[in-house]
Amino acid sequence: MATGPIVALARTTPTRRTDSPTDHQTVRTPVCIVFKLDWSRQILIGYRQSLIRMNTRTLVLAAVVLVAGGLAATGAVAGGAVDGSPGEQSAVDPAAGQQAAVAQSSCEFPVTRTDVTGTEVTIDERPERIVALQPSDAQILWEIDAQDRVVGMPVTQYTSYLDGRSGKADVSGEGTVERVVGTNPDLVLAANVSDPETVASLREAGLTVYHFAGVESLDGIARNVETVGRLIGSCESAREEADEFRLTVERARAAQANASDGPSVLYTFFGFTTGTGTHIHDAIEAAGGENVAAEAGLEGYKELSDELVIDRNPEWIVYPDDYTVAGGTPYNDTTAFQRNQTIALDYSYINQPGPRVAIPVTQLAKTWYPEGLAEANRTVNQSDVPTPNRATAEETAASGPGFGVTVGAIAVLAVAAAALLVGRRL
Structure with a gap:
């Protein structure tokens, strides 16, 4: 396991941003210090939904988010809104531009699309040299057979499953901007979690950068695939990949058709869980599970309390x-532990909001509805998949880590310790 830089929250400053088109919130934008831990994760501070409406003490404990899929630690977060979008976004419909892109049947150039920052991004010619700032960006490029055009990406444990990555320039860690510029790319793809200051610096260096909105659903993943295909001129392969992804998800949904109630499921990772408004929640629901965190009213990624585990008593526990x-209290007393009903999912596949999320969705559906899934695989075809409204903006910049999230208990302790060292206040 590699040792990487860890970003620790030291203090915050208020930033006004749009939580949703009708909900304006003031959040605390983290100003970070960097320290080293002998740990394989590279930590990004500042998941928005874990910070809003929290007091300072809770903020310290909840502010650490490891983005296993969307993150390769592309520099320390130094400013901007904590969800990966820069400051004010109230005048921008962050997904409208990128989703309207896919409604266009032509795959010609030039193409102009508005990204999450409100920037009109114009691509004059088919990009031949592409940089993926985050692992989820790279995953999409691989899945639509565009890996030969990738000249830079995070070469870390989070992309180890991508064949052919070893020859690419590693743009993770410190010096990201310089290394990206050094690849002379035609286009840089930046998942929502990407540091907005990094995006701004790349643009100041004259590079074309598309900064994505966050992902809150499985169909948001499919639409991101189509958006990438349009931006790089691989519309057909992207459409095929997105359609295959939707078909796999639809088969998982169909597997539970004859079931009255799904199993109650707790997704847990390093002291956190996930409620509504995340692709992981949508994955659990698509596979036929009932997310107990969502039923408890949680939204986004939140700390997991013993009380929730006890009160909801999940039948299954799922984790990366x-x-x-x-073991121990309260897990030993749950139905899941007493029946040995736990499921480990590939951490890159479940955390990174890319097409490979379909693999854990299928794994869960096969566990809970084996006969139903076998039948769905035989009978559900592409024509049975609901036609997506590709011109509809569903995702927002206020979404969660969006590009892959795992939170580490060690990181939580580290942040708490760092806060104490700097005066017990953020």
Whole structure:
């Protein structure tokens, strides 16, 4: 396991931003210090939904988010809105531009699309040299057979499953801007979690950068695939990949058709869980599970309390395979533990909002509805998949980590310790 830089929250400053088109919130934008831990994760501070409406003490404990899929630690977060979008976004419909892109059947150039920052991004010619700032960006490019055009990407444990990555320039960690500029790219793809200051610096260097909105659903993943295809001139392969992804998800949904109630499911990772408004929640629901965190009213990624585990008593506990659910109170008393009903999912596939999320969705559906899934695989075809409204803006910049999230308990302790060292206040 590699040792990487860890970003620790030291203090915050208020920033006004749009939580949704009708909900304006003032959040605390983290100003960070960097320290080293002998740990394989690279930590990004500042998941928005975990910070809003929290007091300072809770903020310290909840502010650490490891973005296993969307993050390769492309520099320390130094400013801007904590969800990966820069400051004020109230005048911008962050997904409208990118989703309207896919409604266009032509795949010609030039093409102009508005990204999450409100910037009109114009691409004059088919990009031949592409940089993926985050692992989820790289995953999409690989899945639509555009890996040969990738000249830079995070070469970390989070992209180890991508064949052919070893020859690419590693743009993770410190010096991201310089390394990206050095690849002389035609286009830089920046997942929502990407540091807005990094995006701004790349643009100041004369590079074309598309900064994505966050992902809150499985169909948001499919639409991001189509958007990438349009931006790089690979519309057909992107459409095929998105359609295959939607078909796989639809088969998982169909597998539960004859079930009255789905199993109650707790998704847990390093002391956190996920409620509504995340692709992981949508994955659980698509596979036929009932997310107990969502039923408890949680939204986004939140700290997991013992009380929730006890009150909801999940029948199944699901977690990424880079994490081990500890025994003891309260887990030993749950139905899940008593029946040995736990499921470990590939951490890159479930955390990164890319097409490979379909793999854990299928794994869950096969576990809970094996006969139903077998039948769905035989009978559900592409014509059965609901036609997506590709011109509809569903995702928002206020979405969660969006590009892959795992939170580490060690990181939580580290942030708490850092806050104490700097005066017990953020």
